Every structure is written in structure tokens, then in C-alpha cells.
Amino acid sequence: MLAERPITPATLSRKDLPWQIKWDINTCTKCGRCTSVCPVNAIELGVFRKRDVKPPMGLSAKPTTEFSTFYGIRQRTDPAYACIGCAMCNMVCPNNAIEPSRQYDSTTLQFQNNRGGQPRTRGGRRNNSESLLDQIKFIRISMLTDPALDAGRHEFDVRTLLGRVLSPEAEIKCFRENGWKPPVREIYPLVIGGMSFGALSPNMWEGLQMGVAYLNEEMNMPVRICTGEGGCPPRLLRSRFLKYVILQIASGYFGWDEIIHAIPEMKEDPCAIEIKYGQGAKPGDGGLLMWYKVNKLIAAIRGVPSGVSLPSPPTHQTKYSIEEAVAKMIQSMSMAWGFRVPVYPKISASSTSLAVLNNLVRNPYAAGLAIDGEDGGTGAAYNVSMNHMGHPIASNLRDCYKALCVAGAQNEIPLIAGGGIGKHGNLAANAAALIMLGASMVQIGKYVMQAGAGCLGSEKDRCNVCNIGVCPKGITSQDPRVYRRLDPEKVAERVVDFYLSFDTELRKVIAPLGRSTSLPVGMSDALGISDKDAADRLDIKYVI
Amino acid sequence: MCRLFALTSRDPVSPMRAIDALNVMKEGHDGSGVGLFLSGLGGPWEELKEYPILSGIFTDAGLARMSEYMTKNGFQSKYSATFKPDVEPPVGTPKRGTYASIAFRIPDEWKGMTREQADRNLVQMRLDLRAMGEAEGDIMVFSFWPDTIMIKEVGDPLAIAGYLKLDREELYARHILAQGRQNTNYAINLYACHPFFIEGISTMTNGENTAFVPIREYLMSRGVTGYQGYQSDSEVFTHIAHYATKRLGLDISSYKHVITPMNDDEMRDHPDREFLSDLKRACRKLIIDGPNCIIGCLPDGSMFMAQDRKKLRPGVVGGNPELGIYGFSSEICGLNAAIPERDRTKDFQPMHLDTAIVGPDCREVLQCSQKDPLRQQL
Numbered sequence: 059m060l061a062e063r064p065i066t067p068a069t070l071s072r073k074d075l076p077w078q079i080k081w082d083i084n085t086c087t088k089c090g091r092c093t094s095v096c097p098v099n100a101i102e103l104g105v106f107r108k109r110d111v112k113p114p115m116g117l118s119a120k121p122t123t124e125f126s127t128f129y130g131i132r133q134r135t136d137p138a139y140a141c142i143g144c145a146m147c148n149m150v151c152p153n154n155a156i157e158p159s160r161q162y163d164s165t166t167l168q169f170q171n172n173r174g175g176q177p178r179t180r181g182g183r184r185n186n187s188e189s190l191l192d193q194i195k196f197i198r199i200s201m202l203t204d205p206a207l208d209a210g211r212h213e214f215d216v217r218t219l220l221g222r223v224l225s226p227e228a229e230i231k232c233f234r235e236n237g238w239k240p241p242v243r244e245i246y247p248l249v250i251g252g253m254s255f256g257a258l259s260p261n262m263w264e265g266l267q268m269g270v271a272y273l274n275e276e277m278n279m280p281v282r283i284c285t286g287e288g289g290c291p292p293r294l295l296r297s298r299f300l301k302y303v304i305l306q307i308a309s310g311y312f313g314w315d316e317i318i319h320a321i322p323e324m325k326e327d328p329c330a331i332e333i334k335y336g337q338g339a340k341p342g343d344g345g346l347l348m349w350y351k352v353n354k355l356i357a358a359i360r361g362v363p364s365g366v367s368l369p370s371p372p373t374h375q376t377k378y379s380i381e382e383a384v385a386k387m388i389q390s391m392s393m394a395w396g397f398r399v400p401v402y403p404k405i406s407a408s409s410t411s412l413a414v415l416n417n418l419v420r421n422p423y424a425a426g427l428a429i430d431g432e433d434g435g436t437g438a439a440y441n442v443s444m445n446h447m448g449h450p451i452a453s454n455l456r457d458c459y460k461a462l463c464v465a466g467a468q469n470e471i472p473l474i475a476g477g478g479i480g481k482h483g484n485l486a487a488n489a490a491a492l493i494m495l496g497a498s499m500v501q502i503g504k505y506v507m508q509a510g511a512g513c514l515g516s517e518k519d520r521c522n523v524c525n526i527g528v529c530p531k532g533i534t535s536q537d538p539r540v541y542r543r544l545d546p547e548k549v550a551e552r553v554v555d556f557y558l559s560f561d562t563e564l565r566k567v568i569a570p571l572g573r574s575t576s577l578p579v580g581m582s583d584a585l586g587i588s589d590k591d592a593a594d595r596l597d598i599k600y601v602i
Numbered sequence: 603m604c605r606l607f608a609l610t611s612r613d614p615v616s617p618m619r620a621i622d623a624l625n626v627m628k629e630g631h632d633g634s635g636v637g638l639f640l641s642g643l644g645g646p647w648e649e650l651k652e653y654p655i656l657s658g659i660f661t662d663a664g665l666a667r668m669s670e671y672m673t674k675n676g677f678q679s680k681y682s683a684t685f686k687p688d689v690e691p692p693v694g695t696p697k698r699g700t701y702a703s704i705a706f707r708i709p710d711e712w713k714g715m716t717r718e719q720a721d722r723n724l725v726q727m728r729l730d731l732r733a734m735g736e737a738e739g740d741i742m743v744f745s746f747w748p749d750t751i752m753i754k755e756v757g758d759p760l761a762i763a764g765y766l767k768l769d770r771e772e773l774y775a776r777h778i779l780a781q782g783r784q785n786t787n788y789a790i791n792l793y794a795c796h797p798f799f800i801e802g803i804s805t806m807t808n809g810e811n812t813a814f815v816p817i818r819e820y821l822m823s824r825g826v827t828g829y830q831g832y833q834s835d836s837e838v839f840t841h842i843a844h845y846a847t848k849r850l851g852l853d854i855s856s857y858k859h860v861i862t863p864m865n866d867d868e869m870r871d872h873p874d875r876e877f878l879s880d881l882k883r884a885c886r887k888l889i890i891d892g893p894n895c896i897i898g899c900l901p902d903g904s905m906f907m908a909q910d911r912k913k914l915r916p917g918v919v920g921g922n923p924e925l926g927i928y929g930f931s932s933e934i935c936g937l938n939a940a941i942p943e944r945d946r947t948k949d950f951q952p953m954h955l956d957t958a959i960v961g962p963d964c965r966e967v968l969q970c971s972q973k974d975p976l977r978q979q980l
């Protein structure tokens with residue numbers, strides 16, 4: 059540091075940074091790879107000057123001072139360039155000479171994160187490592203009267219329904235009278251949730267689509283992927299793979315022109331239409347695609363100028379009331395595809411979820427309800443939204459399921475739960491717990507990025523720069539220099555891998571419960587938790 | 603594990619024949635209870651086919667409260683077969699009071715009612731009485747329906763049979779369901795003892811129903827009077843049979859399409875595929891996962907047996923068309939004991955797609971496979 063460096067209120071020392079760079083002078087070959095790969099320019103090549111005082115032998119000779127210079131890596135302390143702990147530097151270093159390490163006692167950067175009066179926005183997860191879903195145990199394990207099944211060899215039917223299912227009475231009446239039946243899709247209960255083409259890099263998106271197509275066509279698993287807002291590449295819209303895709307529309311209507319124009323040329327109907335009213339990471343906000351990521355391609359697909367930020371308006375900007383909005387949107391979307399495609403809304407879990415649900419119960423065209431809990435989200439959102447807003451998914455889902463039970467509609471409107479599933483890697487256990495709490499299917503986003511493409515983000519505020527287009531892995535960047543790091547084929551392979559292992563684990567959970575011919579939706583007697591309040595709230599067993 | 607035995611016969615027979623069969627199968631159960639369903643009653647009841655019969659157990663106070671309730675609702679007792687044991691009960695059986703089956707005359711105001719309304723009212727009265735009894739502990743009712751008697755008690759079936767003198771002529775019946783053993787998955791409770799009954803339909807089950815909680819929630823939300831109780835995970839089978847036949851108007855051979863629908867491959871070239879796949883979706887919440895063997899009796903006196911898909915519980919049907927008697931048993935030894943004079947090569951053990959049905963004429967075992975075209979066209 060220069061002697062005359064000014065010390066201002068925002069000046070930080072290295073000690074103040076949560077992520078510290080450990081650099082080893084002895085093994086560093088000074089190749090410069092780490093500095094060139096660092097997504098936030100947290101490190102730079104530095105020239106260091108060193109003064110050595112050499113005291114000679116004897117009493118008469120005076121000590122001499124020697125100066126030397128050496129080259130090395132310097133960590134910047136400007137809060138705008140603080141290290142995010144992504145460890146890309148370590149990944150590219152040939153000698154492991156550099157690595158970030160977390161320093162838990164430094165909180166100072168938090169106070170400097172909001173620069174120029176702008177609060178911090180980021181991508182990534184909620185910075186909270188608790189997980190209620192991980193605490194839930196499956197306690198109903200059949201031992202005597204009901205022999206457990208062999209998870210590896212028994213025949214299992216792991217399928218769920220997406221779409222408005224008629225009640226048995228209505229179904230029989232409809233059959234007799236040859237009436238209109240709402241479209242229903244039989245799909246795999248783990249859905250890849252909405253991550254838009256603008257948010258993800260083309261390579262990531264292509265990899266996901268390839269993985270999903272492979273699972274459907276080669277592995278006989280009807281996996282579905284949601285596009286997120288922002289439209290869909292025109293070639294996909296006109297391909298036979300569209301049937302594996304759930305198209306999302308949100309309040310910004312980005313990309314919908316393209317979709318509507320493609321309808322006459324569609325060879326297949328999409329699996330479903332998801333109308334996004336909210337998502338877990340930024341409840342109440344619209345989507346936010348920051349200008350860094352709006353390149354020419356994204357701009358063309360979305361039908362907007364390039365290089366501008368694209369915030370979707372908050373939920374009901376174009377609408378008069380939620381009842382009207384939901385009903386109208388569902389109806390017009392259904393109509394666009396001749397009532398052959400299920401249409402359902404997605405909301406962020408909140409204390410008003412029940413009101414939305416009550417609304418849907420009476421709407422014959424509503425095909426389901428997706429609820430996204432507070433833990434969700436990868437896209438750009440304000441720090442405060444991501445960390446402090448929203449409702450946990452488990453109790454919200456449970457309330458909705460119980461409301462459906464009271465209305466007698468629990469087979470009729472499928473609930474899709476999302477938010478925090480597999481956040482510690484326990485994907486199958488978390489998904490099974492939500493299914494037993496009443497979800498017909500679950501959706502995941504971040505997990506796909508972590509398992510499918512090696513996203514570095516964690517619950518400890520690691521990485522989380524998805525929003526500014528510098529994703530070091532090339533997952534959420536629209537800059538070809540960065541996203542060419544990601545091989546779509548490899549992403550597809552990983553997606554297939556983790557789906558297959560999820561499938562095995564899910565069977566391992568439901569086989570000992572004696573379930574094989576139908577998904578154990580609402581089988582809450584199988585669940586227990588060691589937290590009395592949580593047990594009461596979720597109406598499951600309290601076990602310690 | 604429960605042992606089940608059912609008899610259907612052209613002429614009334616003693617329930618002891620079924621109890622003896624249970625006793626032969628005793629190695630497989632702990633003799634902790636017995637439940638009996640009797641319909642197609644013989645003896646004095648032949649003349650009283652139209653009169654609903656209230657069966658249950660009452661203390662003296664309970665009897666008084668019950669008759670007060672019945673009178674208040676305009677019902678007059680017409681005939682009763684009551685039994686108050688005067689000896690000490692067998693080990694493990696509590697002393698309860700009077701075991702009664704009382705036929706009532708329906709009040710004149712009911713004449714104008716539709717059949718459904720009257721049926722629903724009968725169910726409601728049974729539920730009212732049950733609730734009254736649960737409050738005071740003096741009344742227990744198992745059925746209130748024409749031509750139906752139900753008896754349930756805790757204890758060894760044979761000992762109970764002796765204690766309650768079940769070989770009385772007034773208990774002779776054409777259709778008998780008998781089950782040995784009390785509820786073991788949940789608390790001991792007479793209401794948890796099979797068979798279960800609603801509006802002329804009775805079933806009993808072996809095994810454990812792992813889909814119990816979601817099915818219970820679903821049934822309770824259907825808004826049907828009588829879908830409640832559920833002290834046992836098997837009660838839902840009775841209500842699904844009721845729901846499928848009475849509410850949905852399906853034939854009993856379709857019951858299996860509701861509880862254990864075929865998978866896509868099996869359904870692929872079924873002539874009724876379209877309807878069956880719709881039915882599978884709509885009734886998805888009613889799918890059972892077993893392992894169960896279900897034996898039941900319908901209002902017209904037909905009896906049936908069906909299995910879960912895994913078929914981890916045995917069951918056999920056999921009998922003699924000349925004598926007009928058929929047995930449904932969870933073990934072959936039970937059937938051998940009850941109907942030795944039959945052609946054993948004709949015994950039928952339903953597999954995972956089959957339903958075995960014996961009509962009220964007791965002439966043959968009708969074997970329905972889910973792969974067959976539906977018997978009833980919608």
C-alpha cells in the first residue's frame with residue numbers, strides 16, 4: 059500500500075473482507091492465469107518492493123539497506139472488487155498456489171456493499187443454511203405386516219399428473235356426455251423450474267434441453283423443463299422437442315410475440331403454460347435481467363433493444379384484480395392452444411397463497427398451482443428480497459394441500475412446490491418430504507445449476523454474481539468468452555446422471571413405505587420431525 | 603395377520619361354520635377378536651326384509667337412551683333378538699351388557715322420501731347413535747340397515763362364539779363375513795374391527811393399507827354421509843366400494859380398476875382404454891398400495907374377492923354349485939374345513955388383475971380380469 063493512500067470511511071483492509079486470498083510465493087510460477095480468470099478482478103498482478111537492512115559483522119561498519127522487487131498477486135480491498143470466493147483462481151492455477159479462504163468474523167463488507175446509494179443486487183441463493191426439509195424424517199418403515207419392497211427390482215410407477223383432473227363424478231358424466239376434458243399430462247414429478255434463456259447462457263440452456271430430451275427419449279422418464287420468462291429460441295418452438303417444455307409468461311411478456319407468432323408452425327403443443335406472478339427469490343418483484351446480459355441474441359429473442367436492463371413489472375401491473383388477472387390469463391392462454399394445453403399460475407409462497415388457490419379451485423381451466431418458497435432463485439434480485447422476504451415452502455404448501463382436502467379437490471389441482479429443495483444436496487429426501495406433505499410434483503432450479511453445470515454458489519454468499527454476466531462457469535453469462543467454458547454435451551450428461559440417481563433415491567424412500575403404484579402424495583403419516591412446533595404446524599408426527 | 607372367511611349360500615347357514623373355519627386358520631392369527639357380518643337372514647327375519655335392523659351392544663342405560671332416541675324419530679321396534687350373556691366372559695373380553703339386533707318399523711313420514719334420502723337418513727341415525735354412545739360409553743352400533751346383523755367383540759373367536767351363543771337359529775344367514783383378530787396397527791377398538799359396513803356394503807381386509815391417510819382424507823372430503831370413523835386403515839376399502847358402486851354407478855368388476863388400475867402397457871390394447879385411463883386419473887387418490895386381500899358383500903348378496911397389485915396376501919374362492927354354497931378364505935385350510943364337499947380343482951385364487959365374484963344364486967365363481975372388456979357399458 060502506498061504511504062499516502064487516503065483512508066476514507068469506505069476504506070477496507072484485507073482483514074475486512076470475508077474472502078481472503080492465500081497466495082504462496084514459493085509455488086507460484088507467475089503465469090497470470092488466476093488474475094485473468096477472476097470474474098470480479100479481485101486480484102491483480104502486483105509489484106512489491108522490499109527493504110532489507112543488513113547489519114555487517116563487527117562494530118565499526120555501518121548497516122546497509124538493500125532494496126529488492128518481486129512480483130506477485132495482490133488482493134484488492136476496494137469493496138467493489140471484493141473477492142467472491144468462487145475459487146476459479148485455484149481451479150486454473152497449475153500449482154495450487156492460490157486459493158480463497160473464508161473469514162467468518164469479518165462483517166465489514168456488508169456495510170459497504172451498497173455503493174452509490176444503490177442497494178446490492180445479486181444472483182444466487184438465500185444466505186441461510188437452515189433447512190427445515192432436511193430435518194424431516196421418514197418414520198413409517200414397514201417391517202412386519204407390510205413387507206418393504208425392493209427398491210432396485212420392484213416395478214414402480216413414479217409419475218404424476220399436471221393439469222386439471224376432473225372429480226370422479228364429473229369424469230364419468232363427461233365420458234357419458236362426450237364433454238370437454240381439461241388437458242392432463244403425465245410427467246415425472248421432478249421438474250426443472252423456470253430459468254430463462256436470458257438468465258442462462260446459450261450453452262447452459264442447450265445442455266439442459268438436450269439432457270431433458272435424452273431423459274424422455276432414451277430413459278423413458280417424462281421430465282419437463284420450464285423456460286422462464288423471456289421467450290424461447292424460435293427453432294425449439296418449431297421442433298418436436300417443444301412437448302418437453304413448459305413455456306413461461308410473466309408480467310413483462312418478454313418473448314411472447316415470438317411464441318404467439320410461432321403457434322401456427324408448431325409441430326407439437328408445449329407441455330404446459332406457466333404464468334408467473336411471483337418467484338421465491340424476489341416475491342412481489344418482477345423479474346430483473348440486468349443490462350450486462352442483454353446482448354444481441356437475448357435482445358432479439360425478447361424483442362427489446364440490447365444493452366438495457368429488463369425489469370418485468372411487479373405482479374399485477376396490467377391488471378385490475380388478481381381474480382380477474384388469473385382468470386383472464388388462464389383463459390386466454392388456454393384459448394391460444396385450443397384448450398389442449400394445461401395453463402397454471404406460479405406464485406411466490408406467501409400468506410396470500412391460499413387466496414390464490416381458492417380462486418383456482420373454482421376455475422375449471424386452472425391446471426395447477428406452482429408455489430415457490432423463499433429459498434428459491436438464481437436471477438438478479440435485491441439482497442434484501444433474497445435474504446429477508448418470502449415464506450418457507452413446507453408450511454405454505456401444507457396449508458394449501460389441507461385447504462384442497464377441505465374443498466375435496468386434492469386430486470384435482472396439482473400443487474407444484476419449489477424453493478430450497480436439495481439445497482444441501484439432499485434432493486430426493488427433500489422432494490419426497492414435499493410430496494408427502496401434499497405436492498404433486500416439485501421444481502428445482504439452483505440444484506440443476508449446481509449438479510448439472512458446477513455452479514459455485516452456496517449458502518455462504520459464495521460467488522452469487524449471476525446477475526452481472528460474469529458467471530465464472532459460464533452458466534449465467536451471455537458473454538461468449540465466458541460461456542464457451544461450458545460444454546453443453548457435458549451439461550446434458552450431468553443432468554441425465556443426477557436425474558437417474560434421484561430416481562433411485564426416491565425409490566429407496568418410497569419402497570420401505572410400501573408404495574409403488576402411485577406417488578405418495580399427502581402421505582403425511584410417513585413423516586416425523588424432532589421440532590415440536592414444526593410438527594404441530596405441519597401436522598406430522600413429533601419424534602425425538 | 604388377520605384371517606378372513608366368508609360364506610355365501612342359497613340356504614341360511616349357521617355363522618359357526620365360518621367361525622370354525624377361522625379356528626382352523628388360527629395358527630395365523632392371535633385370536634384377539636372377531637367380527638361378523640350377516641345378511642340374507644333366515645329364521646324369524648325372513649318376514650322382516652324391509653325393516654332396518656339396528657345391531658350393537660348396549661348397557662341398560664344405553665338401551666333406554668337408544669329407544670328414547672328411536673321413538674323420538676318415530677321408529678317403533680318390531681322384533682328383537684337380544685342376548686345378554688349370564689356367564690363370565692372369556693379371558694380378555696370385557697363385560698359389556700346386551701348384544702342386540704332390533705328391527706324397526708319406519709315412520710310414515712319417511713314414505714314420501716326418495717330412496718337415497720331415506721338411506722342417508724338411516725346412516726345418519728347410526729352415526730348419531732354412535733356419537734351418543736361415544737360420549738357416554740353406553741352404546742355401540744355397527745349397522746342399521748334392513749336384512750343386516752353385525753356382531754363384533756374382542757377375544758378368541760371360538761370362545762366368543764360360545765360366550766355369545768352364535769349358533770342360535772336367529773343368526774342363520776345366507777351371506778356371512780367373518781374376521782379373526784383385532785386391529786393391531788392402531789389401538790384396540792371395537793369400531794376398528796372388520797368387517798366394515800355402509801349402506802348394505804360390507805368388506806373386510808387382510809394386511810395393511812399404506813395409502814390409508816391420503817385415501818381417508820379424500821373420502822372424507824367427498825361429502826358423503828357416513829365416510830367417517832376410520833379407526834382402522836381397512837375401513838376405506840368399504841367406502842371405496844360404496845363410492846364406486848353407489849356414487850359413481852360402476853359395476854363391482856370395476857372396483858379393481860379404481861383401487862389398482864392397470865399400468866399403461868397393460869391398458870394399451872384394452873377395448874375400454876379411454877374410459878379406464880380417465881377413471882385412473884380421476885380416482886388416482888383411491889389407488890391402494892397394499893398388501894391387501896379384500897373380501898366383500900354387496901346389497902344384492904353378491905360376494906367378491908380382490909387383491910392389491912403386488913398380491914402379497916393370499917386368498918382362495920371355492921365351493922359347490924349343487925349345494926349352492928361358496929367360501930372365500932384367506933387360507934385353503936379354512937375353505938377345506940368349511941366346505942369339504944367341493945371340487946378342489948375348481949378353486950380359484952385371484953391374481954393381481956382378477957376379481958372373483960359369486961352371485962346371490964351361488965352357482966359359479968365369476969372370474970373377471972382387468973384385461974377383459976368392462977362388464978357394464980356406460
Ligand code: SF4
Binds near residue numbers: 092095099143147
Ligand atoms: S476466488 Fe474467485 S473472486 Fe476470489 S480471487 Fe479467486 S477467482 Fe477472484
Ligand code: SF4
Binds near residue numbers: 525
Ligand atoms: S457460478 Fe455462475 S451461476 Fe453459480 S453462483 Fe456463480 S455466477 Fe451464479
